[in-house]
Amino acid sequence: MTLLTAAALVLSGCASWQIKQRAWADRVEALPGVESLKLIYANTWPNGGVKHDVTLVLAPGISEAEARKIAAVSCESDPTITSISVSTSGSVVGERRVDKYEIATRACIDADELARFSHAMAAMAALGPDFVGNFEQAGWSEIDPADMSRDWNFPAASYSVNVPVTEGAMLIDAIRELTARITDVPLSVRGTEVSDGDLWNDGGARVDVWLTPDADFERIAPALAAALALPYTGILATDDSITVRLAADANFSSPEAAAFLAAADAAGIAAGVSPILLKSGDPSGERELLDAVRAVPGGVAVSATRETDLVVQTYTLEGTRAAAELLFASSDFKASFEVWSPEPDGFAVSFSPAGPSVGALSAFPAAAYAAAERAHAELPEGGTLRMNIRGDELTLSARYLPDTSFADMQEVRAILEPISGLGRDTELFNQVIVTPIPKDPAGS
Structure with missing residues (x-):
């Protein structure tokens, strides 16, 4: 009986709590x-x-x-x-x-x-009935402004709105209407052109526009419209500057690029065109890097994704190493790079920006690279071997499909364990990852 009474008291308290919420609502x-x-x-x-x-x-x-x-x-x-x-x-x-x-x-x-x-x-x-897009208020952003250009985040103390649209011209219209009404605080608009019409899929190239309350958007709009006409993978616009990250295989001297630069100049706006969105603050240095990568033995194809600033597909193993060494020497750009060996080899070297607490290698890790290259030549077909360099951390990752046979996965482990040197004086990698983990068919 005592237990029943206690339960009733708990339920009664809960019910009175609900009454307060309902009355407020x-x-x-x-x-x-x-x-x-x-x-x-x-x-x-x-x-x-x-x-x-x-x-x-x-x-x-x-x-x-x-x-x-x-x-x-x-x-x-x-x-x-x-x-x-x-x-x-x-x-x-x-x-x-x-x-x-x-x-x-x-x-x-x-x-x-x-x-x-x-x-x-x-x-x-x-905006009227022809506008196809959504507004998602992201609210206040508290990003350290010192990280703005490097990490490409919203500036601190700005009110941010995400605007997915189906056409770039609609984005211009949306920003015009937002800036006309939200006038008391800095405004950050992150636009996304969604070519397939799926406004809930935020997978398109991004357009970030950071404006102070005093910004004259009508001055900026023509140059921004010209930028949207380029084959871009990212755009960053402020009160007095517009930087366009072109697709890495784009023509940097095209009539469209010239039209953008002319529109920016006519408006008195600083303009930049770069494959890495000026993360280094050195557009000429980034262009020189791109030219050097394109000149590696055997030639390359270059591109960019939203996740990776520069993706290099090489056509010879000699070119793979040469491109990897070039990108290693460009780590000051704080960008993400990826180099792939000739198809369908499935061997890649990737570079991830290191945080401030992570050290840096003093020289290209030649021994680790050579060991990874040898291992890939011996591994069973059907997988991908990736060597990732992040500051002074080296990771080697072998990935196969989940239905890969137990015998093949055991062979992968047998090949990688000796070259990793984990726990020994000959250690080459901080971590070696094999996916999926080899499992005995009997379930042990």
Whole structure:
């Protein structure tokens, strides 16, 4: 009987707790400018605690005054609310949405934040029915400005909005409307051209635009439009500069590139064109590196991805090593590089930027490279062997499909263990990874 009474008391306390959240939600939902409010309760024990998550859907045409009133009422009481997300739609599908995940992590919504959200909604409405895109407010970014150019992140203390669109011209229009309405704080817009029309797939090349409240976007717009016409893998625009990272196999002297540089010059905007987005701050040095890589024995094909700044496909093993040595010597660029041996060999050398706490090798690791190259020649077909250099850390990774036979995977291990030298004076690599792990067919 005592146990039953204790259980009843716990449930009673829980019920009274829910009443506070529901009363808060009812007050907010009744306000002008609120279309709906969803309050979700979840108990994630043992991995987490009790959650009270809110999705607030605002009505089209909400005014700034209505947004600020909603924020004020939300702060009149303080029940436990773990997150508040705000949107123009309660649906998880569709286009022309404006969203902000976790505009607040308690019951009280910041009035300025919600006001800016209403401004973004007004910007979306002003774009008209032909605009195909979404706005996702990422909110405040607190990135150290010293890391801005190197890591290509938003500047500190800026209000950021992600804008996926289907055409570059729509991105120009979206930025114009946003800058006309969000005028009291620095604005960071990250645009993505989604060629396949899937606005929920953020896989396209990025366009970052960082503007102060005093920026004249109409001055910048023609040069930015010219930049979008180039075969770019990234664009970074500020109040007075635009840098374009062209695809590494693009023509840097094309009429389109000349038109971009002319448009920037006419607007008095500093312009740069580089395959590595000027991460080194040395565009001429980056061009020289690209020319040197293209001249390695046997020739190369170069490209770039969003994850890797420069991908080099070589046509001879001599060229593979020569390209790897060139890129090793260019580690000051703090860029990511990848070199592939002649197809279909499946041998790659990759370079990852090292953090400030990681040391650097004084010379190209010739012994480790030669050991990796020999190992690859002996390995069973069907896999990929990658040597990654990150500062003074060397990793060797062999990857095969999960259905590779047990005998083949045992052979991979037998080849790699002697050359790795792990735990011995002859150690060549900090880590050797074999995937998948060889498993005995009997399940041992």
